[in-house]
Amino acid sequence: MNFSVVIPLYNKARFVECAVASVLAQTLAPLEVLVVDDGSTDGGGDRVAAIDDPRVRLIRQANAGVSAARNRGIEAAQGDWVAFLDADDAWHPEFLAVLARAHRDCPEAGMLATRFRTVVEPTGRAFEPWAVPESFCETELIEDLRLRWMKNTPLCSSTVAVRTSCLRAMPERFIEGDSWGEDLDMWFRVADRAPVAVVNAPYASIRGEVPNSLSRTPRKRHLPPFLVRMRAQARDGTLPPRSRRSALWFVDQLQVTIAREALSENRRAEALWWLMQARGGALSRRWLVTALMALFMPVGLADRWQRWRVRSADTFAQEPVQ
Incomplete structure (x- = not known):
């Protein structure tokens, strides 16, 4: 199996090089890294363009939102699986290898994922590889993602990979225009088609307290x-x-x-x-x-x-x- 990695980028210049470097450092090498620059104004796209690795491909588009950027990456992907990483997050070097193991353990799964850790690091400094306790590394096959979600958060948008064929078969992919929950909406719709295999160990680092992050944007209290x-x-x-x-x-x-x-x-x-x-x-x-x-x-x-x-x-x- 091989992975296309899609990274949506919008004004995360100080973080994106760390994100890309964490993908290129994978022990299971990605087929390609597709960075979709969604109209950034801080020079982030230029930083990606300067990365000297043939696997890294920069796609530029006018600002249309994170869903449009992810959809553009899905269209361009050539791998069997599409893995998603936000531009201010990073993967453990074993992340893709662990997903491949989850696929071997649960070949019926249409979506693979790991857990994650949240860290407070707002400068863009690269993460040193962190220890992952072996006792947490079992693979869980989830038949009903909604029921599982209310126990604790089993995955996030930077720890998911979905079969490319599944994504392209969907009538709608990421819903453009939604400002909250567009990723959850996608994961639940994928999970309605096939089970989800989650490795219950933190193989991704999610930056907390990042200005302009969608997860930090105040939202009005209404039903999304x-x-x-x-x-x-x-x-x-x-x-x-x-x-x-x-x-x-x-x-x-x-x-x-x-x-x-x-x-x-x-x-x-x-x-x-x-x-x-x-x-x-x-x-x-x-x-x-x-x-x-x-x-x-x-x-x-x-x-x-x-x-x-x-x-x-x-x-x-x-x-x-x-």
Whole structure:
């Protein structure tokens, strides 16, 4: 098997060389590295163009958003699999080799991934290879990604590879115009077609606290379009039968999450409103706990509890880089 690596780039000049270097350092060499410069204005594309390696190909386009950049990379990819890496993140040298092992373990999987670690490193300095405990390296075959997602976050946009044939067979790839959840939308739609194999060890480093990062952009508290679509498709039968019930459950759970965010900001009435929207999950422990918090828990304590819960839900905690 071989991998085309797609890196969308927008104004991440100080990080992109580190990202590309981490791909070129893979023990299982990539077939190609496609950096799609989405109209950057900080010279990032020029830095990529200066990299002297025939596997690196720079594609320039007018600014159209990260989904358009990823779609452009998919169109250009020549490999059997397309692996995605954000321009401010980096891979462990064994990342692609570990994905290949996951494929051997679970040949039926249509998507491969690993876990990740979040690091605070805003300068663009390269990461030294980090130790990955062997005890975490088992491969998990996920049949229902939505149910698995609510346990803890098993993957992210910088740890995923998808069969190229699967991506090109999809009527829509990354939905252009969505500003939040466009990657989750894609992963769930791929997972509706085939199982997902995840190596439960952190083989990617995700930079936290990066200015202009999509993950750091404040978002209005409303139901994201991909969840609106997911709920509608579950109800009208567009989703496969095995996915419909968990899709509705997942939307309810995300609405409970929004309720908790509102509660942490002392917006009790708004939190209760979101809980009512998620009433399909009203008998779940998570819904009941949140309702009790909204009615009785002091606001400051609710905020601290929510922050602790988010941190403790992940196996791999955020860490600074010295």
